[in-house]
Amino acid sequence: MSMQKYIEVYFSLIDKxxxxxxxxxxxxxxxxxxxxxxxxxxxxxxxxxPGVLMIEAMTQASAWLVRVxxxxxxxxxxxxxxxxxxxxxxxxxxxxxxxxxxIVSDTENETVVKAQGAIEGQVxxxxxxxxxxxxxxxxxxxxxxxxxxxxxxxxxxxxxxWPDMPNPLAD
Numbered sequence: 001m002s003m004q005k006y007i008e009v010y011f012s013l014i015d016k017x018x019x020x021x022x023x024x025x026x027x028x029x030x031x032x033x034x035x036x037x038x039x040x041x042x043x044x045x046x047x048x049x050p051g052v053l054m055i056e057a058m059t060q061a062s063a064w065l066v067r068v069x070x071x072x073x074x075x076x077x078x079x080x081x082x083x084x085x086x087x088x089x090x091x092x093x094x095x096x097x098x099x100x101x102x103i104v105s106d107t108e109n110e111t112v113v114k115a116q117g118a119i120e121g122q123v124x125x126x127x128x129x130x131x132x133x134x135x136x137x138x139x140x141x142x143x144x145x146x147x148x149x150x151x152x153x154x155x156x157x158x159x160x161x162w163p164d165m166p167n168p169l170a171d
Contacts, residue, residue, distance in 0.1 A: 013057040014064070014099070017162035023069040025102040028061040028161075034093040048090035054097065054125045055082060058115035062101040062129055064161070066111045067154060069103070074133035075147040075154075080110065081130040088124035095119050101129075109133060 019027040032049050039047040056079075063077040091097050101115040109132060116126040137144035159165065 012060065012157070012161075013053060014060050014161060017061075017064060017158075017165075018098075020065065020068055020162060020165075022065075023103065023106075024065075025100065026061050026065040028057075028064070028099045029096050030057045030091075030099065031096045032091050032093050036093075039093065048092055049097070051087050051125070054087075054091060054117055055079075055085065055127060055129075057097060058099050058101060058117060058125070058127065059129055059131070061099040062111075062113045062115055062131055064158065065101055065103065065113070066131055066133060068158070069106075070133075072151045072154065075135050075150040077111075077131050077133045079129060080132040083128040083130075085127040086125065089119060089122070091117075091119060091124070097124075104128070 013030050014028045015031055017026065017028045019025075034047065036049075038050070038053070042048065042050050059079045066077050067074070097117045097119060099115065099117050101113045104112045104114055106112075111131045111133065113129050113131065114126070115129055116123050118124060135144070135147045136150075137147050
């Protein structure tokens with residue numbers, strides 16, 4: 001797969017960023033709709049968001065927290081490890097998952113967060129997530145141009161997800 005295709009294959013499980021305090025915490029939402037493609041195959045007679053996608057939503061929200069806090073210093077922020085995962089009730093179409101994430105520790109290559117997802121004010125999933133962060137150029141210098149393209153696309157997406165973004169964070 002070409003790098004251009006890699007950049008375009010990404011899917012978002014976050015609909016909106018409601019609050020973001022750079023370097024500290026984020027609150028984001030994911031509203032589940034029957035139109036979600038995967039619901040046709042995942043318990044067709046009892047459509048629910050798979051737990052792994054709830055973890056992915058928490059990961060994506062946490063990645064936005066990292067990116068904004070570091071002013072997009074790393075083009076890639078991905079899940080490296082989960083600990084202490086606790087699942088509760090399923091997320092069903094028509095419900096909204098409110099994801100909160102708070103930074104526990106941060107180094108050059110990793111950020112650890114405590115994240116949770118709540119439905120109607122009740123925590124339904126929680127976990128400690130370790131996010132790895134790097135640039136493609138760190139692993140292969142000739143890919144530095146892709147880092148800039150990825151960051152550009154991420155900034156465009158951030159503007160859509162966080163319409164209330166403070167001006168100092170906008171480029």
